[in-house]
Amino acid sequence: MSIFLRVTLPLAGMNFVNQMARAVIATIGPPLALELGLSASGLGLLAAAIFVTYAMAQLPVGLALDLFGARRTQTVLASIAAIGCVISAMAPDALLLGVGRMVTGIGIAAGLMGMLQANTQWYPRERVATMTGRGVFIAALGGLSATLPVQWLLPSIGWRGAFWGIAAIALGVAIWIWNSVPDRPPGATARTPRRLWDEVAEYGRIFQHAGFLRFLPGIAMISALNFTMMGLWAGPWLRDVGGLADQPRAAALLCLALGMTLGSLMMGQWTTRMQERGWPGVTVPALALAGQAVMLGVLLTRPQGGLAVLGPVWFVFGFVGAGGPPGYAALAQVFPRELAGRVATAINFTMLLIVVFLQNAIGWVLDLWPRTTAGGWDPAGYGAAFGGMLMLHIASGCAMLRFGQGRGRA
Secondary structure (H helix, E strand, C coil), X not given: CHHHHHXXXXXXXXXXXXXXXXXXXXXXXXXXXXXXXXXXXXXXXXXXXXXXXXXXXXXXXXXXXXXXXHHXXXXXHHHHHHHHHHHHHXXXXXXXXXXXXXXXXXXXXXXXXXXXXXXXXXXXXXXXXXXXXXXXXXXXXXXXXXXXXXXXXXXXXXXXXXXXHHHHHHHHHHHHHHHHCCCCCCCCCCCCCCCHHHHHHHHHHHHCXXXXXXXXXXXXXXXXXXXXXXXXXXXXXXXXXXXXXXXXXHHHHHHHHHHHHHHHHHHHHHHXXXXXXXXXXXXXXXXXXXXXXXXXXXXXXXXXXXXXXXXXXXXXXXXXXXXXXXXHHHHHCCCCHHHHHHHHHHHHHHHHHHHHHHXXXXXXXXXXXXXXXXXXXXXXXXXXXXXHHHHHHHHHHHHHHHCCCCCCCC
């Protein structure tokens, strides 16, 4: 427990900031779009801005984690995240707001990765998924806090106040990590870095590994779809297709975050138990991928019935979407521990490229239909966009099952 309190929990605090910074746009997005006169594609571009730099920072951040450790890397990044949120809070227009979101994307780039890399070093192999799941459970409260609590506070603090609040939390987490997390486990010696090019070249080894390539598409898609929905499009869908007003819509987003929170805890524990019984570490993520495909099919039916129906639907969506991090942990175990940061960020880099594409592609599709009289987007557009996502989802699942079959086990 002392390791959890000193190492996992502070680093989970940075992932709390990560998830809150990403999810807040889903809550403030619709009124923000109306205030700034943004189209669906414009709102999608604004939401995707954070993921562009988030993705670009992945590979350098993975190298930094392996060379300098989670303590120093995350302290610096948390401070950058705070600066990005300050820029967003003070932005006079959508352009500078986008700049602030891009700076924030750099700062939150190692939210999950820093915790996973540290857990890989501090815990036995069979405990990594469980402890990571517990950390993600704590971190998922960040996504939860960006839903109904932010909606309640919005009339008082406005969207700028939301960004000021995240900035303060990020700064506090930076101080916490610096004063709590040790540089390395007891008895471990500091690595002597090789030439920078040799360290960077390890990414080639990772992306050429048959087992890694076999499971990468499916595992990346699980979190990508969750990021896409929680980061933006769940909120507008609940308004335009589900017909929910602001407060019920925020409550449904809360259900989505609660599902992810509970799923984060359960998925890690289930993965550990499956591994203890001899099952591959990717078993639970594979089942989560199938569950997501089912839930996309449910959303395509345009379920109605208000919060009583849509709340449970999005709860289940968030629950199965929490199956991505155990897949990260499973693939990290295929490689030596000194590559854990780079393996995790290689997965995250792929996942974030998918998110950037999906965030924007949904907006492009929605803009093919005229906006409704209420200022929203046509439900038919959501059907086309979500149908396309389902096809991509199925394709990634097929790649997970077929590519390199029999070559590599995770």
